Amino acid sequence: xxxxxxxxxxxxxxxxxxxxxxxxxxxxxxxxxxxxxxxxxxxxxxxxxxxxxxxxxxxxxxxxxxxxxxxxxxxxxxxxxxxxxxxxxxxxxxxxxxxxxxxxxxxxxxxxxxxxxxxxxxxxxxxxxxxxxxxxxxxxxxxxxxxxxxxxxxxxxxxxxxxxxxxxxxxxxxxxxxxxxxxxxxxxxxxxxxxxxxxxxxxxxxxxxxxxxxxxxxxxxxxxxxxxxxxxxxxxxxxxxxxxxxxxxxxxxxx
Numbered sequence: 491x492x493x494x495x496x497x498x499x500x501x502x503x504x505x506x507x508x509x510x511x512x513x514x515x516x517x518x519x520x521x522x523x524x525x526x527x528x529x530x531x532x533x534x535x536x537x538x539x540x541x542x543x544x545x546x547x548x549x550x551x552x553x554x555x556x557x558x559x560x561x562x563x564x565x566x567x568x569x570x571x572x573x574x575x576x577x578x579x580x581x582x583x584x585x586x587x588x589x590x591x592x593x594x595x596x597x598x599x600x601x602x603x604x605x606x607x608x609x610x611x612x613x614x615x616x617x618x619x620x621x622x623x624x625x626x627x628x629x630x631x632x633x634x635x636x637x638x639x640x641x642x643x644x645x646x647x648x649x650x651x652x653x654x655x656x657x658x659x660x661x662x663x664x665x666x667x668x669x670x671x672x673x674x675x676x677x678x679x680x681x682x683x684x685x686x687x688x689x690x691x692x693x694x695x696x697x698x699x700x701x702x703x704x705x706x707x708x709x710x711x712x713x714x715x716x717x718x719x720x721x722x723x724x725x726x727x728x729x730x731x732x733x734x735x736x737x738x739x740x741x742x743x744x745x
Contacts, residue, residue, distance in 0.1 A: 491599065493623070499597055500605045500620045506547045507595045510540035510577055511611030518612055519587040532581050537561050540577035540593060548573050555597075560700045572598045574703030580677035589613050592678035596703030596725075603725060606704020608678045608685075617682040618704075619711035627686045634714040634734035635687040640744075643690035643737055645669040646683065648676025656695035656729075661719070664744045665691065681705045684732045685712040691741060692732040695719075702730055719745060 517536035524532050541561045548557055549565075556567025559575035573595065578584050580591035589612030596606040605620040617632060619625040625632040637643055645665050647653065653662040666672055669691065675683060676694075678701075683689040685708050694701070702716075702725040709716040710723075714735045718727040721742050733741055 491604070496604065496620050496623065500607075500618065500623075502547075502551060503595050503597060503605055503607045504609075504616065504618060506544050507593045507607045507609035507616070509547070510543045510595075511593045511609050513540045513543055514578055514584065514591070514593065515611050518584065518589075522585065524585050532585055533561065534578075534581065534585060536584065537578045537581060541575055544573070544575050544577065544595065558699060558703075560698065570600050572601070574598060574603075574700050576678075576698075576700040576703070579701060580679065583677065590675065590677070590679040592682070594678050594700065594704050596707070598703070601726075603703060603707045606707045608682045608704060608708065610679060610682065615682070617685050617708060619685075619708040621707055621711070623711070625685055625708055625712035627682075632686045632712050634684060634709075634712050634736075635690055636736070637690050637734060638736040640668040640737055640740050641670060643669045644688075645672045645691040645693070646675050646680040646689050647672070647693050648680065649674060652695055658693075658695040658719070661745050662693070665693065665741070668740075668744055677701075678705075681709065681716075681732050684714060684734060685709055687734070690734045690737055692730075693719075694730045697725075697728055697730045699725060702726075705730065705732065 554568040556572035557565040576594040584591040593609045607618040653659045680692040706716040
């Protein structure tokens with residue numbers, strides 16, 4: 491793929507994420523009805539309408555591309571390209587009226603991410619990247635922080651309870667003891683913070699592909715790392731660790 495073609499796809503992704511984000515804002519901090527899915531996680535009409543919008547845009551513009559999304563069945567690709575959609579990453583924040591939710595969108599080529607978007611509609615922030623073209627935050631170049639010692643690092647997770655649920659409590663406690671302070675500024679927002687130098691470490695013990703889709707390319711283009719808990723760079727292993735790169739080996743050593 492040429493650089494110009496990739497840039498066209500990135501611009502499409504940015505516009506699609508923005509349009510989906512506008513839909514979520516129409517339901518945000520309102521008396522939106524909350525349903526419970528089979529896995530006990532919450533979902534609203536905003537999740538469904540936002541994903542439907544992105545699916546329509548992809549179908550109309552790139553009909554040969556596949557789609558993997560959180561709320562609807564996969565659409566098989568007739569080419570090397572598949573879009574990965576999470577219309578609201580952080581639905582618990584969304585239904586609580588907290589603005590730390592995001593719309594996530596990624597494009598995979600032969601199952602590997604080549605561009606990604608984290609759009610935070612209620613914060614009016616977007617962090618995005620395309621392979622080989624750098625990472626950007628609201629139009630300006632984004633970089634990870636320069637912190638090079640764990641004792642000075644800010645470590646994030648989405649839910650501390652999930653560490654126990656998925657058997658990662660011992661590892662999380664080692665992170666807590668090794669780092670400066672910890673916060674649950676989680677979901678896609680936490681990864682955006684690492685990519686833009688506002689935190690150093692973000693960990694999740696369980697991730698679906700739509701949660702992880704855009705994160706590897708964004709973190710790597712910002713100068714950081716995005717891996718599983720064994721240190722393999724991938725979005726496919728159902729777990730994730732992001733770092734600013736400078737702390738990657740130190741973090742792996744304590745894990």
